[in-house]
Amino acid sequence: MSPIEQTKIRLPADFETYGEARRAGFLRMKQLKEEGARVVGMFCSFVPTELIYAAGALPVGLCAFTDEPIPAAEANLPRNLCPLIKASYGFALTDTCPYFYFSDFVVGETTCDGKKKMFELMGEIKDTYVMQLPHSRDPAALAFWREQVLAFQRKLEDFYGITITEADIRTAIRRKNRERDVMRCYLELGKLDPAPMSGYEMGTRIDAGSFSFDLEQRCDEVEERTAQALAQWEARKDRGPSSRPRLLVTGCPNAGVREKIIKAVEELGADVVAFDTCNGIREKVELVDESNPDVYDALARKYLNINCSVMSPNDSRRTYIGKMIDEYKVDGVIEIVLQSCHTYDVEAFFIRRFVTQEKGLPYLNIETDYSQADKGQINTRLAAFLETIDK
Numbered sequence: 001m002s003p004i005e006q007t008k009i010r011l012p013a014d015f016e017t018y019g020e021a022r023r024a025g026f027l028r029m030k031q032l033k034e035e036g037a038r039v040v041g042m043f044c045s046f047v048p049t050e051l052i053y054a055a056g057a058l059p060v061g062l063c064a065f066t067d068e069p070i071p072a073a074e075a076n077l078p079r080n081l082c083p084l085i086k087a088s089y090g091f092a093l094t095d096t097c098p099y100f101y102f103s104d105f106v107v108g109e110t111t112c113d114g115k116k117k118m119f120e121l122m123g124e125i126k127d128t129y130v131m132q133l134p135h136s137r138d139p140a141a142l143a144f145w146r147e148q149v150l151a152f153q154r155k156l157e158d159f160y161g162i163t164i165t166e167a168d169i170r171t172a173i174r175r176k177n178r179e180r181d182v183m184r185c186y187l188e189l190g191k192l193d194p195a196p197m198s199g200y201e202m203g204t205r206i207d208a209g210s211f212s213f214d215l216e217q218r219c220d221e222v223e224e225r226t227a228q229a230l231a232q233w234e235a236r237k238d239r240g241p242s243s244r245p246r247l248l249v250t251g252c253p254n255a256g257v258r259e260k261i262i263k264a265v266e267e268l269g270a271d272v273v274a275f276d277t278c279n280g281i282r283e284k285v286e287l288v289d290e291s292n293p294d295v296y297d298a299l300a301r302k303y304l305n306i307n308c309s310v311m312s313p314n315d316s317r318r319t320y321i322g323k324m325i326d327e328y329k330v331d332g333v334i335e336i337v338l339q340s341c342h343t344y345d346v347e348a349f350f351i352r353r354f355v356t357q358e359k360g361l362p363y364l365n366i367e368t369d370y371s372q373a374d375k376g377q378i379n380t381r382l383a384a385f386l387e388t389i390d391k
């Protein structure tokens with residue numbers, strides 16, 4: 001790609017940055033708590049949120065994406081730990097995250113070693129319930145995980161003094177499946193050429209939506225934006241495909257580094273069109289099977305299939321990336337690895353080999369944290385990467 005064409009990302013008038021949406025959500029959450037809402041704080045994609053909804057509670061994600069609370073966290077945690085873990089714990093320790101404060105209790109799962117050990121420290125600050133996530137997908141692991149799903153239901157019932165019925169769970173499954181469908185349709189806009197919106201907007205809107213707390217309203221808003229973007233695209237599609245390189249972003253959660261990587265590469269002239277990430281399509285591709293007569297088996301199967309690198313082996317991630325590369329007509333892949341994230345860092349060996357050798361595309365691996373110290377260096381690497389793309 002040459003010469004590099006620098007642009008400013010155009011954003012719709014109603015666009016809220018992640019920070020703005022997070023702050024606006026504080027007031028909504030305070031009001032909901034005053035009205036008696038039940039709130040369960042959670043880490044991360046493997047938690048069967050359907051059970052939280054079935055308990056009449058609101059799930060709120062507690063994975064943190066800013067470096068402000070990290071120095072405080074480093075008083076108790078090692079410095080060479082993933083920034084997401086340190087920031088999440090730092091918020092709890094300094095009592096500076098209203099979502100943690102308003103959570104009745106916290107639920108996490110044994111994903112990576114850093115997170116699961118951090119939960120032991122977090123448990124000294126607030127009731128932290130940990131689901132034991134197996135790291136394989138064989139029948140024994142599935143049976144064990146099904147038991148963990150049931151145990152989490154009992155935790156919710158005991159904590160709130162309620163009974164969760166199968167009908168409650170089935171209703172929650174339908175609501176969450178609708179949300180997955182709506183988000184998937186929105187993310188699949190990236191298959192269109194030219195890209196109907198920036199990857200920066202696409203990812204931000206998904207993450208920011210988690211602070212609206214009304215599941216149906218969130219779905220309606222995303223559906224509306226999808227329809228609007230589609231109509232705008234239809235009106236200008238005769239201009240033909242774009243000459244801008246189309247990129248797939250994979251790896252660790254990227255909300256904490258979105259400005260310095262995703263926004264930066266789009267301002268350098270590329271379009272991020274596909275996300276194999278937790279705020280992308282990873283959790284949305286597979287629905288909970290509504291026809292399964294065993295509701296716990298249905299939940300256990302769905303969540304065990306999430307292709308996070310904490311699973312071993314995790315070949316399905318490569319299969320899915322390959323499919324996305326074809327369907328989204330991707331020209332290059334950027335993998336984001338948060339500092340000290342061993343599972344993504346090691347799995348990057350397979351992703352790089354798959355992308356470069358089997359798909360014949362350029363691949364860039366960026367290891368980073370939430371600081372701004374490497375912003376200039378990342379920008380230089382992104383610009384050099386775009387030069388290697390033949391488009």
Ligand code: BJ8
Pocket residue numbers: 044045046063082083084085111112113114115251252253278306308309310338340341342343344
């Ligand atoms: S389902 S990707 S959100 S674990 S915390 S593994 S970055 S060292 S966040 Fe993740 Fe759940 Fe998987 Fe998604 Fe690495 Fe950091 Fe661990 Fe992390």
